[in-house]
Amino acid sequence: MDGEEMRWEDCPLEELIGREMVHSLAKRLQVEEGPLFERLCAAYEGARAGGTLRREGEGLGFSLDGGVEILLVKNSNPARDRPCYLKYRIGGELRPEATALSEEVRGEIYRLLTGLHPFGEPIALAQASSDLIAAGYTKASLGVYKMKTAFEQLEEFAQLLTREEFSPPVVEVVLRPCPRYEATPGAPATPAAPKEPAAAPGETPPSGGGERPLPEGMEGNIFLTKAAAQNANYLLTGLRGGYLSHQQTAQLMEGYRAAYRGDRIERRGDAWFFDTTLTGTTGEGVVASFKEASPGGSYGWYVNWVGYDRDNSRPGDELGKFAYLGNMTEFLRTLAQMALPERWSFSRDNADDYSILVRYIKYTFYRLKQEGKVCILEREGRREFAAFNTGLVDHTYEEIYACFLPNAQPEKTPWAFDCFCTAGSRGAGKRLVDSFNPLPQAASYFRRKEDLLYDLERELILDRHHIIVDNVNRLPLDFLEEVLYDSGEMRPVLCGLREGRPGEQKALYDQLRAFLDSGDKHFRRICSRVDEAVELAKKRVRWNFKTALPCFFPTRNVMSLMLPLALLRDDRVDVALVVELTQSGNYQGQTILPLREAYIDARLLCRPDSDWLDTSAAAAAGEED
Numbered sequence: 001m002d003g004e005e006m007r008w009e010d011c012p013l014e015e016l017i018g019r020e021m022v023h024s025l026a027k028r029l030q031v032e033e034g035p036l037f038e039r040l041c042a043a044y045e046g047a048r049a050g051g052t053l054r055r056e057g058e059g060l061g062f063s064l065d066g067g068v069e070i071l072l073v074k075n076s077n078p079a080r081d082r083p084c085y086l087k088y089r090i091g092g093e094l095r096p097e098a099t100a101l102s103e104e105v106r107g108e109i110y111r112l113l114t115g116l117h118p119f120g121e122p123i124a125l126a127q128a129s130s131d132l133i134a135a136g137y138t139k140a141s142l143g144v145y146k147m148k149t150a151f152e153q154l155e156e157f158a159q160l161l162t163r164e165e166f167s168p169p170v171v172e173v174v175l176r177p178c179p180r181y182e183a184t185p186g187a188p189a190t191p192a193a194p195k196e197p198a199a200a201p202g203e204t205p206p207s208g209g210g211e212r213p214l215p216e217g218m219e220g221n222i223f224l225t226k227a228a229a230q231n232a233n234y235l236l237t238g239l240r241g242g243y244l245s246h247q248q249t250a251q252l253m254e255g256y257r258a259a260y261r262g263d264r265i266e267r268r269g270d271a272w273f274f275d276t277t278l279t280g281t282t283g284e285g286v287v288a289s290f291k292e293a294s295p296g297g298s299y300g301w302y303v304n305w306v307g308y309d310r311d312n313s314r315p316g317d318e319l320g321k322f323a324y325l326g327n328m329t330e331f332l333r334t335l336a337q338m339a340l341p342e343r344w345s346f347s348r349d350n351a352d353d354y355s356i357l358v359r360y361i362k363y364t365f366y367r368l369k370q371e372g373k374v375c376i377l378e379r380e381g382r383r384e385f386a387a388f389n390t391g392l393v394d395h396t397y398e399e400i401y402a403c404f405l406p407n408a409q410p411e412k413t414p415w416a417f418d419c420f421c422t423a424g425s426r427g428a429g430k431r432l433v434d435s436f437n438p439l440p441q442a443a444s445y446f447r448r449k450e451d452l453l454y455d456l457e458r459e460l461i462l463d464r465h466h467i468i469v470d471n472v473n474r475l476p477l478d479f480l481e482e483v484l485y486d487s488g489e490m491r492p493v494l495c496g497l498r499e500g501r502p503g504e505q506k507a508l509y510d511q512l513r514a515f516l517d518s519g520d521k522h523f524r525r526i527c528s529r530v531d532e533a534v535e536l537a538k539k540r541v542r543w544n545f546k547t548a549l550p551c552f553f554p555t556r557n558v559m560s561l562m563l564p565l566a567l568l569r570d571d572r573v574d575v576a577l578v579v580e581l582t583q584s585g586n587y588q589g590q591t592i593l594p595l596r597e598a599y600i601d602a603r604l605l606c607r608p609d610s611d612w613l614d615t616s617a618a619a620a621a622g623e624e625d
Contacts, residue, residue, distance in 0.1 A: 017084050170492070228304065247465070252288065271291050323413050373389070373440060385404070399422065537565060544611065546609060549602045562576040562601070573612045
């Protein structure tokens with residue numbers, strides 16, 4: 001080995017590879033990444049000390065307990081990543097050699113793809129890969145290094161075509177019928193097997209007619225239709241055209257099992273409803289309904305609808321259900337003019353844009369309702385007066401209250417907005433003092449100091465897959481272009497995103513998700529950059545504790561903290577990392593938010609006193625996106 005390679009043997013493993021590089025191996029062994037990395041470090045040190053660290057080509061090899069062989073290979077771009085990357089084998093050839101797909105898996109994939117796409121029509125390989133990943137067939141579970149390797153084993157029904165006229169070339173898949181993989185009556189059902197039950201255009205598939213016991217689980221029993229999966233993805237991401245991730249699908253299925261065990265599956269007409277336990281972009285819970293399928297199919301039921309339950313409370317709708325507000329713009333303008341001057345919009349051009357204030361007042365009311373702080377005066381069973389504390393103050397720092405009178409059309413809403421006032425001011429202000437003692441209280445959010453202060457002594461664990469893959473559309477495009485600079489496969493995808501062609505964004509991001517889902521060097525590269533940004537954020541918190549901003553999610557009744565992530569330049573924040581204190585005492589990095597959404601969430605508690613998050617910064621970030 002040359003001088004540089006010889007120096008590897010003098011370095012601890014922590015200097016050669018990053019913790020994120022064990023992601024794929026940890027999933028394969030079904031162990032946590034942290035303990036596995038420590039085992040690797042110990043095995044590497046033992047091999048160094050015992051003289052068993054061996055040369056294999058241009059790499060260094062050593063053994064891990066449990067029959068796992070590790071090979072460290074020189075990174076061709078050390079300026080971007082660690083000096084090495086990791087390969088492994090478990091009782092076989094070093095990956096990336098592919099594992100042969102079983103007949104059962106081939107059949108499942110055939111039925112999945114032919115249930116989503118017609119025969120004979122080209123499908124982008126990235127789209128077909130995304131379909132497999134959404135159904136749980138990841139590179140790790142299939143035992144392949146690239147999804148293309150898996151498709152090369154499916155030539156009996158999936159023909160690969162390379163379009164050389166594009167630069168770089170584009171790979172497509174064309175499906176062909178394969179009778180031996182067609183589902184037959186009485187054959188074991190698999191989650192991906194059936195097509196949707198047949199129905200006339202504009203009609204729902206017919207019900208089976210007879211009563212049958214509900215299944216304990218969805219797997220093999222309740223088919224998740226393409227339309228339902230796409231709608232669920234839209235509710236969770238705000239983007240149309242994609243499908244649920246494997247993690248989200250698993251959570252939906254677990255939500256069904258929990259509903260079944262708790263006898264919480266509700267019959268409404270010819271459909272059954274249950275809580276999926278998923279949360280949409282609005283903060284509301286997502287429910288699903290399913291119906292009986294036609295007789296003779298592989299599945300007894302199918303999911304016909306996924307959405308928000310309009311029969312249950314939605315945080316953003318509660319104020320409108322409580323009272324008639326009149327012209328909403330005028331309602332918001334009156335409040336904004338009475339309160340201390342504040343920018344209630346990310347736009348400087350539209351004076352009637354109160355996009356921040358409308359979210360603030362609706363969610364404040366929802367929180368007050370949860371706490372029982374909406375004050376109502378009734379005499380002899382008749383409504384007379386109602387009020388709540390807006391949480392805002394006027395120029396003399398007097399609290400502003402919203403006042404309501406009985407609605408002349410009570411069948412629509414019980415109350416109608418009257419005015420905003422301060423306590424004791426003439427008219428409604430005097431009536432407020434006369435009606436309520438104590439006066440309506442402001443919403444409360446903070447229960448403990450941990451709700452306000454980030455504890456640097458606690459460990460922060462990131463949900464890297466959700467942050468990077470599921471939310472790749474929230475990462476700056478400049479950042480994605482920088483970390484994927486050497487990927488010819490993703491170059492046309494990034495160009496398409498840069499051009500912003502209408503109707504194509506979702507499909508392009510789906511291709512990007514499928515590409516990153518494997519945990520290859522590009523995923524690891526992004527992990528490293530995110531980790532660096534997290535460490536910088538911690539340094540900022542150490543210097544100024546106000547860097548960590550509190551936020552509140554009404555539907556979950558949970559306090560979280562937001563940390564600034566600077567992914568491109570240290571002096572410019574790109575996204576906010578939402579961290580939640582868990583019962584174990586660790587912090588869980590849950591997701592990332594665009595700065596506009598982060599500001600709205602933070603403003604619910606108070607006007608952010610922050611050196612990284614204000615309306616100007618959020619507006620600028622939105623314009624760049």
